[in-house]
Amino acid sequence: MELSLGILAxxxxxxxxxxxxxxxxxxxxGAMTLFLRYAAVSGLSAVGxxxxxxxxxAGGGIIALVLGDVAMVLAPALLLVALRVLxxxxxxxxxxxxxxxxxxxxxxxATVPLPASLAVKILLITxxxxxxxxxxxxxRLEPRWPTRLIxxxxxxxxxxxxxxxxxxxxxxxxxxxxxxxxxxxxATFAGSLAIVAIGVAVVRVRIGPRAAVVSGACPAGRSxxxxxxxxxSAAYGQERMRAMVAELQSAARSLDEGARDLPRGVExxxxxxxxxxxxxxxxMYDWKPDEVALLVDGATTxxxxxxxxxxxxxxxxxxxxx
Numbered sequence: 001m002e003l004s005l006g007i008l009a010x011x012x013x014x015x016x017x018x019x020x021x022x023x024x025x026x027x028x029x030g031a032m033t034l035f036l037r038y039a040a041v042s043g044l045s046a047v048g049x050x051x052x053x054x055x056x057x058a059g060g061g062i063i064a065l066v067l068g069d070v071a072m073v074l075a076p077a078l079l080l081v082a083l084r085v086l087x088x089x090x091x092x093x094x095x096x097x098x099x100x101x102x103x104x105x106x107x108x109x110a111t112v113p114l115p116a117s118l119a120v121k122i123l124l125i126t127x128x129x130x131x132x133x134x135x136x137x138x139x140r141l142e143p144r145w146p147t148r149l150i151x152x153x154x155x156x157x158x159x160x161x162x163x164x165x166x167x168x169x170x171x172x173x174x175x176x177x178x179x180x181x182x183x184x185x186x187a188t189f190a191g192s193l194a195i196v197a198i199g200v201a202v203v204r205v206r207i208g209p210r211a212a213v214v215s216g217a218c219p220a221g222r223s224x225x226x227x228x229x230x231x232x233s234a235a236y237g238q239e240r241m242r243a244m245v246a247e248l249q250s251a252a253r254s255l256d257e258g259a260r261d262l263p264r265g266v267e268x269x270x271x272x273x274x275x276x277x278x279x280x281x282x283x284m285y286d287w288k289p290d291e292v293a294l295l296v297d298g299a300t301t302x303x304x305x306x307x308x309x310x311x312x313x314x315x316x317x318x319x320x321x322x
Contacts, residue, residue, distance in 0.1 A: 032086070032205075032206070032242060032243050032246040033239065033243050034082070034085040034086075035082045035083075035085050035086040035205070036082075036202070036206060037082075038078050038079070038081045038082035038085060038095075039078075039079060039082040039198075039202045041074075041078050042074070042075050042076070042077075042078035042079040042082060042198075043075070043195060043198070043199060043202075045071040045072075045074040045075040045078060046071070046072070046075035046191065046195050047195070048067075048068075048071045049067075049068045049069070049070075049071035049072035049075065050068075050188055050191070050192075051068075052064045052065070052067045052068030052071060053065075053068045053184065053188070055068075056068060057184070062109075062110060065109060066106050066109045066110050069105050069106070069109040069117075069121045070102045070105050070106050070109075072105075072121065072125060073101055073102055073105045073121065073124050073125055073128075074098060074101075074102050075195075076125060076128035076129045076132055076154065076157075077097070077098035077101050077102070077128045078095075078098055079128070079132050079150075079154075079198065080094060080098075080128045080131050080132045080135065081094040081095050081098060083132060083135040083136060083139070083150070084135065086139070086141070086205075086246075086250070087135065087138075087139065087250060098128075101124060101128070104124070105120075105121055105124055108120045108121070109121065114173075115168060115173040118168070118173070119165050119168060119169070122161050122164050122165050123161075123162075123165060125157075125161050126158050126161040126162050126165075129154045129155075129157050129158035129161065130154070130155070130158040132150065132154040133150075133151050133154040133155040133158060136148070136150040136151035136154065137151050140253050140257070140259075141205065141261075143204070145201075145204070146200075146201035146202070146204040146205045147201070147205075149197050149198070149200065149201040150197075150198055150201045150202075152197070153193075153194040153197040153198050153201075154194070154198075156194070157190060157191070157194045160182075160187075160190055163182065164178075164182040164187065167181075167182050168182065222267050222268060222269060222273070223262055223265060223266070223267045223268075223297065223298030224248070224252070224265050224266055224267075224268060224273050224274055224277055224295055224296070224297065224298060225262060225264045225265030225266075225295075225296060225297075225298040226241065226244060226245060226248065226264050226265055226294045226295065226296075227294055227295070227296035228294060229241070229264060232294055236291075244287075244291065244294075245263075245264055245265065247281060247284070247285045247287075248265055248266055248277065248281065248295075249261050249265075249266045250284075251277055251280040251281050251284055251285070252266040252268045252277060253266075254280065254284070255268070255270060255276060255277070255280060256268045256269060256270050262298065264298075265295075265298055267298075274295045274296070274297065277295060278292040278295055281295075
């Protein structure tokens with residue numbers, strides 16, 4: 001009876017977590033919004049797993065252990081979904097894979113005794129951590145150091161997790177070596193460091209590229225930006241505009257690996273860039289015709305400036321009035 005209740009509780013918790021992560025898709029949010037939502041749920045899962053483990057060690061029973069293991073596996077799995085979304089890929093497939101991975105973890109933890117279930121759980125954590133590191137290594141997001149930090153955190157934790165299994169199988173799960181570096185306390189400490197590092201990286205990705213690294217001088221015909229920024233911001237809102245910029249940059253990188261991010265668009269080396277980007281954005285992100293119409297040549301606008309500034313015409317009018 002207790003086992004059945006544990007599996008049921010886990011199934012409900014997993015479904016609720018993934019549904020909460022997927023709900024922002026309603027209203028066609030941008031890639032950045034989805035990335036932040038999935039990353040936030042990933043962080044909550046990581047923190048929640050530690051809480052469940054503390055409850056389990058205090059006598060919480062199998063339900064706490066199952067919930068802790070599921071949340072632990074969901075954390076890197078949902079971070080992988082976030083990175084895939086940020087790269088311009090669809091979230092549904094990877095969110096479904098995360099759900100399946102979590103359910104497998106739930107069944108194994110609830111039916112297989114320790115330490116075999118522990119070994120399986122650690123291996124299930126290692127796989128998405130390694131995939132997150134690979135995705136972060138391929139990312140061309142500017143600035144580079146946040147994705148490099150995500151790469152380092154996931155790669156180190158994947159290696160650490162693999163070492164936990166290796167030490168547990170060779171030296172023994174109750175050996176002094178395992179207790180010293182791979183038991184609950186050290187593993188929690190290592191996971192906490194990874195969470196903090198990834199959290200810092202996610203916040204930096206949310207802020208976007210710094211102004212100082214972007215040059216305002218781009219050759220004519222190579223920079224594509226969102227024009228009529230003040231008017232479009234009033235119509236779509238700042239959040240949607242930032243999401244559209246992120247989608248434009250992601251689409252440009254899918255067409256040209258050498259594309260470089262600009263504050264409100266991208267610098268790309270290809271003929272008919274506006275037309276090809278518009279077609280790509282319609283296919284990848286379901287941009288509407290009025291949104292595609294915002295794409296303009298950045299060299300003919302002031303959109304490549306980093307900070308909102310008073311336009312030259314506004315300064316001229318003020319000068320004329322004085």
